[in-house]
Amino acid sequence: MSREPFSAVDVIRAKRDGVVLTDDQIDWVVDAYTRGVVADEQMSALAMAIFLNGMRQTETSRWTNAMVRSGERLHLSVDRPTVDKHSTGGVGDKITLPLAPLVAACGAAVPQLSGRGLGHTGGTLDKLESVPGWRANLSTAEITRQLSEVGAVVCAATEGLAPADRKLYALRDVTGTVESVPLIASSIMSKKIAEGAEALVLDVKFGSGAFMKTLSDARTLAEALVGIGVAEGLKISALLTDMSVPLGRAVGNAVEVAESVEVLRGGGPADVVELTVALAREMLSLAGLPDVDPAKVLASGAAYETWARMISAQGGDPEAALPKASHVHVVEAPESGVLASLDAYAVGVAAWRLGAGRARKEDPVQAAAGVLCLVKPGEPVEAGQPLLELHTDTPDAVAGALAALEGQYAVADSAAERGPMVAETIRG
Template identity: 80%
Template sequence: MSRFSAVDVIRAKRDRARLTEEQIDWVVAAYTRGEVADEQMSALAMAILLNGMDAGETARWTQAMINSGERLSLSVDRPTVDKHSTGGVGDKITLPLAPLVAACGAAVPQLSGRGLGHTGGTLDKLESIPGWRAQLSTEQISAQLSSVGAVICAATEGLAPADRKLYALRDVTGTVEAIPLIASSIMSKKIAEGADALVLDVKVGSGAFMKNLTDATALAHALVGIGDEHGVRTSALLTDMSVPLGNAVGNAVEVAESVAVLQGGGPADVVDLTVALATEMLALAGLSDVDPAKVLASGQAYEVWCRMISAQGGDPEAALPTAGHVHVVEAPEDGVLVELDAYAVGVAAWRLGAGRARKEDPVQHGAGVLCLAKPGERVSKGQPLLELHTDTPEAVPSAVEALAGGVTVAESSTARGPLLIDTLRGTAS
């Protein structure tokens, strides 16, 4: 019989006590085995949300979640470095970034997820490429890293199963916002994945999970602190998500924009953030002498992209899906586009079919929003501002409704803040 009980652990955190390492190890393992009930873990998650965890507790909670499953052993002959984004609107950066960093000499094991709600999922985007598959075995991941240098795929089933259970529970119990649980969820999977170094893109703004800089900075510190505790070289870039990244929001439309970046074009903000993250990743991998901007311009990253897509069954030359219906949103008057709210655009894309309300829902690969103007640009009355793409025209009115108040034209505008707000680096870096 265990010397611990779930009720005692819940009471401890309810009363603002610091959980011991033994309590944390036990409750995470027991919950994974089904010995701690969902309602008990829900109560503990709420107590953590309300009363927090210190850095030591959060690091131990992360370790317990790692210990609930397997750890990948990546046998490659170059430094491994990964990137994780906390999620945003039009955030397709992983797609050009992984092949770019691989073209610069590192290996990038990018285990990614699917979208839920207004934020898109990397796997959903890539699955718009005919034939591409997300599920790979550990052996296939290692082989592709050795031969191509980059892999973007779904996490294996054995990776941090405690997190999979707890993530689903937090989603339905109002405890998603607990920073220690967010940080340990992200880092348990990334550390179990086995990369030597990790760069985090912590989004802040209306289209991000963290709406204000204070919360985003707290999350960044928690993430970097866990990396330090586990000996993983870790950096966090705080980046703006008040406006969609790039011009495309959806699945196939974001793939097309990513390919444009890899071929030397694409929107400036996508290129800038891709290069900034690549620079940080290469620094952590010990490859600071390589200039990712030059490698991107050379076309080498696009060659790696084609090999990466082909290795996972996809056809990089195939035509991408397109939506059957396009609705144009026009400028209501002459002036300057002063606001293009990321959250509003993300919800519109979701309602058009680009996202899902439940994890089991399908997505429309051709659905999404194309932003034909960005804040600061002068527009004329009747000028197309947005294109809404969907296979379900009946969804257009609700998508237009989502945009109400999020697209504003006025006589003049103030300058936007920087895309890259701050950088935090861990002591292990």
């Protein structure tokens, strides 16, 4: 039995005492945890030490690199520039659905390896699985072929990508160490770097419906993410975007797909269109295609054609009817005036309780469950007018959704002016 070059206890003690870990210590502990030499309880202690004492940017970059090296790295041999987008998650955040085919229709290749939802934020794969026949799991060969033929693929990460992150992510979830910026940043970036795209645009959310509640916290995370990308030689930038109210009008799975198709057909809510086009511009700029106007491509219908080909390539029927909920409960406006506020987090929790999300990663989701925001903040409303529609296949879930929404929306004489959708852009 070969002797390990470090002791897990020594690495834990070092970080507990605020010492900067060496590259060799980081490389070893990530590799040893992946191999099972470092036990879960030891990595839990190290994660808590990192949570409490933080990491320097150099440590976070090395930690990320070690997690990338714990598995395979995709080498995408396609004849277009490759660029991806990652969102830190929000309520009604269906942007990947119109964005990937739009950027592909503009001439880039978009490899979107996505995840499932947990808690109040929805998962892209859950949304797409509401399309009849669509499948999330593709082989590396299928991903490469679809990128070459269609220009866009949205699918689950292959098992071999960043296995260290998969183990550590599950551990953080049950040890109270999720909210550590170095661990969040390295988790996000290890998967994105392993995915093999040449450029990456980050959509870092702030506000009640986001993981980071303040612009300042979102900026801290964005700077950490961009710093890792720069260290890895990625072309990278981050947009800091507002998630204080739900994005668009649909929150759920099938309802968000339907809204995304509206956008791809030239309609849809203005905020979804605005953010989709803003992210597309940034992606095309990093991909070396700054002269292509994504707004014109979206209006032309080319992005919808790419969407249909992308869905068909993964076994889905883009023309099939989407699932409809068996029960719809309408929430009416309590008085006349203007909808002054609608809390994004409350809407996300309501959709989750209706069946659109999951409390544990093994829980099933309802394709048709969700919330439709018929009125958004700043819009006029009459007393008794439908304000929200709660969609579910389990009527008993409505009470819990209503409880989540209680006191979380208000009608007044006027609504406060909202800031810009994109508050800041940080470039590498």
